[in-house]
Amino acid sequence: MKATENTTGQTKATVELKGVSKFYGEILGVNGVNLEFYPGITGVVGPNGAGKSTLMNLMAGLVRPNRGTVSICGITPSQPERFYRLVGYCTQYDQFPSGVTGRGFIKKSLRLHGYSESDSDELASRAIARVDMSDVADDSVESYSKGLRQRIRLAQSFCHNPKVLILDEPLNGLDPIARAQVNALFREFAAEGVSVIVSSHVLNEVDLMSDQVVLIDGGYLLAEGDAAGIRAETGEPMKIFIRSVNASNIAAVVFDFEHVIEAQLHRDRLGLFIQTTNADAFFSVFNESVLSKGWTIDAIGPADEAVEAVYRHLIVQDKVAS
Amino acid sequence: MSKLITNQKANNTNGHLDFRPALPEPGLSLWWRQFIAVLAPAIQRSIFSKRVLVALVLILLPLGLLTMIGIESMNSDDDKFVSNINQARMTFGIVYSTFILAAILYIGNALMFTSLVRGEILERSIHYPMLAPVRREILILGRFIGGLISAFLLFGLATIVCYLVIYLPFGLTRLITDLSSGIALEQLSSYLLMTFLACMGYGSVFMATGLVFRNPLIPVLAVAGWEIINFLLPPALKVISVVYYLKNLMPVFIEQQGLLPLAVVAEPLPVWVSVFGILLLATISISIAIFYLRRMEIRYVEDS
Numbered sequence: 001m002k003a004t005e006n007t008t009g010q011t012k013a014t015v016e017l018k019g020v021s022k023f024y025g026e027i028l029g030v031n032g033v034n035l036e037f038y039p040g041i042t043g044v045v046g047p048n049g050a051g052k053s054t055l056m057n058l059m060a061g062l063v064r065p066n067r068g069t070v071s072i073c074g075i076t077p078s079q080p081e082r083f084y085r086l087v088g089y090c091t092q093y094d095q096f097p098s099g100v101t102g103r104g105f106i107k108k109s110l111r112l113h114g115y116s117e118s119d120s121d122e123l124a125s126r127a128i129a130r131v132d133m134s135d136v137a138d139d140s141v142e143s144y145s146k147g148l149r150q151r152i153r154l155a156q157s158f159c160h161n162p163k164v165l166i167l168d169e170p171l172n173g174l175d176p177i178a179r180a181q182v183n184a185l186f187r188e189f190a191a192e193g194v195s196v197i198v199s200s201h202v203l204n205e206v207d208l209m210s211d212q213v214v215l216i217d218g219g220y221l222l223a224e225g226d227a228a229g230i231r232a233e234t235g236e237p238m239k240i241f242i243r244s245v246n247a248s249n250i251a252a253v254v255f256d257f258e259h260v261i262e263a264q265l266h267r268d269r270l271g272l273f274i275q276t277t278n279a280d281a282f283f284s285v286f287n288e289s290v291l292s293k294g295w296t297i298d299a300i301g302p303a304d305e306a307v308e309a310v311y312r313h314l315i316v317q318d319k320v321a322s
Numbered sequence: 323m324s325k326l327i328t329n330q331k332a333n334n335t336n337g338h339l340d341f342r343p344a345l346p347e348p349g350l351s352l353w354w355r356q357f358i359a360v361l362a363p364a365i366q367r368s369i370f371s372k373r374v375l376v377a378l379v380l381i382l383l384p385l386g387l388l389t390m391i392g393i394e395s396m397n398s399d400d401d402k403f404v405s406n407i408n409q410a411r412m413t414f415g416i417v418y419s420t421f422i423l424a425a426i427l428y429i430g431n432a433l434m435f436t437s438l439v440r441g442e443i444l445e446r447s448i449h450y451p452m453l454a455p456v457r458r459e460i461l462i463l464g465r466f467i468g469g470l471i472s473a474f475l476l477f478g479l480a481t482i483v484c485y486l487v488i489y490l491p492f493g494l495t496r497l498i499t500d501l502s503s504g505i506a507l508e509q510l511s512s513y514l515l516m517t518f519l520a521c522m523g524y525g526s527v528f529m530a531t532g533l534v535f536r537n538p539l540i541p542v543l544a545v546a547g548w549e550i551i552n553f554l555l556p557p558a559l560k561v562i563s564v565v566y567y568l569k570n571l572m573p574v575f576i577e578q579q580g581l582l583p584l585a586v587v588a589e590p591l592p593v594w595v596s597v598f599g600i601l602l603l604a605t606i607s608i609s610i611a612i613f614y615l616r617r618m619e620i621r622y623v624e625d626s
Contacts, residue, residue: 063620081348091449097445097447122341122343
């Protein structure tokens, strides 16, 4: 599949994987992956064992590909002094050096980058504030809850202002409020021009936060792009919900559209579920109809979780079939 | 949620985006900073580890033995274990070369240095330094020097205390006389040099061992066996050994064949050859450690 189109108007990919394969002995990690990532948020989605962590570790240079190349802004992991200035990686490993405080953990990391004592202090404080942990930053990491540990690791990964932020299951262990906070933080990074690459199996959240989605299973790249684009390419029908006083009339009209395969009227006759194989074409014709027939539309939108639908189509159905 | 938004707004107002201090370009200034950032935690890690407690217990063994010899020589009028200072120095030389050097320093350094990198791998925190923009040479050298400083502080201090204990039967006046005449300082310096070189030689080997082998115990035992049989080896094989170079630095002459009937005696080496031999061994071992760290892949069990 063609590489993602970038959503921010920039043409230069920050992360490039060219023909990347990784095997652990005879076990396949990932195979023949070609991917480009741009500034914005990209979600990497797949079931357990799909190869998500391998892909993230390859991008972060923690493992080396057997074939192919990985580069960030043209720099490969074989040049760690330059490479890791550009990258921040929050792994899913919930371990810390022994006996550190939250602030000490981040400061140590910054000192290792080569920042001065005062710059390290300032950068650490700012990173800690961004994950809302200023009150507990000087406590020992061992006293932290799982959610706090996750947040401090997150802060450590971006404390040096990287261009690319790779996050392996960053929402694990976070309560709903913290998840919302972290999502908002990722949005901030994306707005700052950072390429945020998030792996997750929490599909709803990936869908909500991501500009682009990469679907992976069994070590193979299944699809990439925005969820609607993937849906269009894979032929997965999209379910649309419309709320209107003219629901009955709309149902009668849209059922004749070529790409509409189902139109189901709600019991209150004010709601309508439509399944279409071509969402873009549907909206184009539907908008013309609304204008020409003077319908009143109270609400319209996707009725299912976009990524989840694609995920079901590409991965779950495939597993059931096999 | 509202709390976070408030904070974020505050951050934006304060201009967190504006604070992007520049890092020095790769070069001596940056490398020095990074070296210190590796060194300090390595010292802390070495000194305040549980393994140091084992090393401390080991140190107490020769210290206890020498103290007992000293006390015994103070109390009994006849059949003293050591009746004069030369005998005491010789006794210390034997205890140092056969006990402290061959066992305590060996085991102590194995305990301290094998955990320097391997310990971080086992506690699954090695990925943090590996994700930093730092030369792998600095990661290894900083840890090695940190371990060396810690080991020398511990074992150097132990060597000094053990040496001073041999003066128990002869009193403080004799100690001051020997110190001012230079003979005690000269001998102590030689023992401290040997202790330092032992920490450097064994430390570098064990640090590399901790990187090359998943379980360093087997190679540690294998090297121990090699070092133990060193006195039986022909001169050509003796050179591949830490203890061979170090024993050349002994300030007192100990007749090996008198102690060990099967010993093969080799020509003594000049001091500079001994020092150079250890330095060469350390350089080779550190280079191997750097090579393995550069090739290392971080992959803990639950990777998918």
